[in-house]
Amino acid sequence: MTNEIELYKIGETYIKFDFEYSERNKLKIKDAYLSQIGLTSSEYLKNEHVYKISIEFEKGSLKTRIIVWSTAIYIGIANYGSFRAGVREIISDVRQFSEVVINRIDDDPNIPQNDIIRTEKRLGLPGRLQELYNRIDSYERNINNLSNVQQQAELTTIKTEIASLIELLSQQDRQAFLNELNNNYTQNLPQPNERRTNYLINRYALKPEENVEFIEE
Numbered sequence: 001m002t003n004e005i006e007l008y009k010i011g012e013t014y015i016k017f018d019f020e021y022s023e024r025n026k027l028k029i030k031d032a033y034l035s036q037i038g039l040t041s042s043e044y045l046k047n048e049h050v051y052k053i054s055i056e057f058e059k060g061s062l063k064t065r066i067i068v069w070s071t072a073i074y075i076g077i078a079n080y081g082s083f084r085a086g087v088r089e090i091i092s093d094v095r096q097f098s099e100v101v102i103n104r105i106d107d108d109p110n111i112p113q114n115d116i117i118r119t120e121k122r123l124g125l126p127g128r129l130q131e132l133y134n135r136i137d138s139y140e141r142n143i144n145n146l147s148n149v150q151q152q153a154e155l156t157t158i159k160t161e162i163a164s165l166i167e168l169l170s171q172q173d174r175q176a177f178l179n180e181l182n183n184n185y186t187q188n189l190p191q192p193n194e195r196r197t198n199y200l201i202n203r204y205a206l207k208p209e210e211n212v213e214f215i216e217e
Contacts, residue, residue: 005168007052007069007206009124011094013101016118017062017111029064030055032111034215036104044097046089052214066101068094069206069214073125073173083176084133090126098122125168125204129177132161136185158185163192168200 019025033055045051045068052069073087098121106116123130139154146154162185166174178186206212 005170005201005205005207006210007071008073008168009067009204009206010051010070010073010090010126011068011098011124012122013066013098014118014120014122015064015066015102015105015116017064018115018117019062021057021060021062025062026057028110029057029062029105030215032105032108033066033101036108037101041097044100045093054212054214056212066098068097068124069212072170073129073177083180087126087129087133091123091130094123094126095121125200128165128200128204132158132165135161136181155184156190159188160190160193161196162186163189164196164200167192167197168205 015029017025017029041051041053050071054067054069056065056067057063058065073083073090102116102119102121105111106113135158139158143151162178162181166177169177
């Protein structure tokens with residue numbers, strides 16, 4: 001499965017504009033991004049050489065997604081000390097980047113403030129990894145309050161999610177991720193949940209045949 005994945009979505013800035021969908025308005029949004037942020041994205045995204053950025057519009061509307069893609073998770077976090085610490089730092093970086101994007105586009109003289117009606121800072125694949133870490137932490141904190149049946153059920157859920165997530169990861173990412181987890185979570189992993197895996201791939205992975213225009217190289 002990972003051989004089919006070219007890039008991973010690590011963050012997304014969602015902005016909904018209150019003006020009509022047109023090529024002219026799409027160009028206005030793109031110009032606002034380039035003039036207000038442009039190549040300065042490297043100030044907010046560490047190891048910027050592994051990142052690409054695209055602007056995507058929902059067909060027929062001006063629901064805009066400014067997406068940060070990465071060639072691999074591990075490369076992007078190699079300087080953070082551990083895979084988990086790197087995931088946490090990437091999340092912090094993309095949240096800060098989203099904050100900057102929203103504020104600067106809001107300040108752009110060609111985008112009236114009243115025309116921005118909704119914004120969101122969305123996390124990509126690192127957000128799903130962090131959710132898993134949080135679930136493991138919660139399980140370990142509360143294990144003494146769970147019956148044996150409940151413990152087994154939660155452990156099975158965690159291991160199934162691990163099995164689904166690693167289907168997306170490159171071999172290097174997968175090894176770094178699994179090596180840091182306790183053996184309780186990595187031994188005898190079940191088959192990945194196919195429906196969950198397909199959802200994760202469709203949501204957070206870019207395949208070579210998919211046509212995306214990147215605005216920064």
